Amino acid sequence: MLLVSAPILGFPEKAALAKVVDSGWLTMGDQVRAFEEAFAAVHDAVDCVAVSSCTAALHLILHALGIGPGDEVLVPSLTFVATANAVLYVGATPVFVDIESAEVPLMSLSDAEAKCTGRTKAVILVHFAGYLADREEWQRFARVRGLHIVEDAAHAPGLKEVGTYGAAAAFSFYGNKNMTTAEGGAVIARDAQLREAIRQARGHGMTSGTHQRLNSRTPQYDVTMLGFNYRMDELRAAIGLVQLQNLQEWNEIRRILVVLYRRLIADYCSAVTVPFCKPRTSAYHIMPVLLPHDVDRQTVIDHLRTKGIQTTIHYTPVHQMTLYRQMFTEIHLPKTEDFAQRELTIPLHPQITASAIESVVVALATAIESSGRAGAAA
Numbered sequence: 001m002l003l004v005s006a007p008i009l010g011f012p013e014k015a016a017l018a019k020v021v022d023s024g025w026l027t028m029g030d031q032v033r034a035f036e037e038a039f040a041a042v043h044d045a046v047d048c049v050a051v052s053s054c055t056a057a058l059h060l061i062l063h064a065l066g067i068g069p070g071d072e073v074l075v076p077s078l079t080f081v082a083t084a085n086a087v088l089y090v091g092a093t094p095v096f097v098d099i100e101s102a103e104v105p106l107m108s109l110s111d112a113e114a115k116c117t118g119r120t121k122a123v124i125l126v127h128f129a130g131y132l133a134d135r136e137e138w139q140r141f142a143r144v145r146g147l148h149i150v151e152d153a154a155h156a157p158g159l160k161e162v163g164t165y166g167a168a169a170a171f172s173f174y175g176n177k178n179m180t181t182a183e184g185g186a187v188i189a190r191d192a193q194l195r196e197a198i199r200q201a202r203g204h205g206m207t208s209g210t211h212q213r214l215n216s217r218t219p220q221y222d223v224t225m226l227g228f229n230y231r232m233d234e235l236r237a238a239i240g241l242v243q244l245q246n247l248q249e250w251n252e253i254r255r256i257l258v259v260l261y262r263r264l265i266a267d268y269c270s271a272v273t274v275p276f277c278k279p280r281t282s283a284y285h286i287m288p289v290l291l292p293h294d295v296d297r298q299t300v301i302d303h304l305r306t307k308g309i310q311t312t313i314h315y316t317p318v319h320q321m322t323l324y325r326q327m328f329t330e331i332h333l334p335k336t337e338d339f340a341q342r343e344l345t346i347p348l349h350p351q352i353t354a355s356a357i358e359s360v361v362v363a364l365a366t367a368i369e370s371s372g373r374a375g376a377a378a
């Protein structure tokens with residue numbers, strides 16, 4: 001089966017894990033610190049905080065910004081549910097914003113403007129599929145209204161711009177992301193005070209970690225805030241250090257594969273639209289395509305599956321999930337809903353060959369042609 005995404009793991013990761021086991025120090029030690037420094041350096045940041053997931057990262061950022069009950073946070077609905085869940089964790093209200101267009105499925109600036117109220121405190125930008133949101137426009141939008149910008153950068157690690165939009169950026173190292181630590185995440189926050197508040201909240205709100213206490217003369221610590229256990233461990237950090245060495249090269253391979261996909265789709269199945277046709281900085285996390293309105297998506301999914309090609313959907317809009325429908329009735333985001341109904345994510349990861357990409361496009365073309373014929377016969 002040709003998978004939509006697959007982690008690249010090998011001997012260097014095994015060796016790094018064995019070294020940690022041999023060291024006898026399993027959590028929050030030298031590996032985590034080294035990973036934080038290396039991950040920050042890739043993004044031209046002075047430092048970062050490694051955490052247990054991107055979800056934890058988003059929660060910690062909103063918590064450190066003091067966002068809470070009565071506050072509203074603008075979020076896209078075309079995202080993974082964790083983006084909106086983090087807002088609920090701090091007791092604030094997520095306000096769903098439509099996408100710009102099917103061509104640019106990023107949060108719409110004009111819809112965000114329309115949904116701002118006196119209670120709006122922050123906006124969470126998602127760099128959907130790895131394509132970066134417009135930095136200057138969002139900064140102007142936030143500055144005028146005194147809002148915090150938080151980046152959900154789960155799709156866009158390795159780009160220098162990420163983490164420079166506003167307060168902080170949250171990253172994911174889950175198994176299907178551009179680099180992985182199995183489970184894991186990180187926060188880049190340029191403001192030292194915000195960053196250290198996030199670091200403290202990551203570990204129960206304690207004023208020092210176990211490793212620090214080992215190396216200092218005082219075994220004492222204090223708890224000065226209500227914190228969480230969102231720590232990363234040494235095994236994950238060791239895998240992350242190895243993965244990070246490949247991130248730029250893997251992102252470059254993804255870029256080349258996307259160029260190939262775009263050319264072949266234009267040649268073989270021009271009825272399919274590929275979003276982001278205008279150049280835009282990207283980490284090319286996934287390859288979303290839009291099927292024509294008259295094509296039955298399930299038929300296409302089934303056809304590709306018989307050819308050994310996995311596909312997925314990004315995303316079922318968050319506002320249409322049962323939990324959110326129960327909490328927020330009558331939300332209508334026409335562009336997000338149309339996009340989500342026609343979207344199909346086809347395989348994209350650095351180990352896919354050019355010939356595999358060609359076979360995906362050929363299978364897609366065949367599926368669309370036959371679904372069109374079935375439609376004509378009906």
Ligand SMILES: *Cc1c(COP(=O)(O)O)cnc(C)c1O
Nearest residue numbers: 053054055080082154172173174
């Ligand atoms: C994967 C993902 C997350 C959650 O990441 P975890 O590390 O699994 O918590 C959040 N937002 C987006 C957009 C994602 O793709």
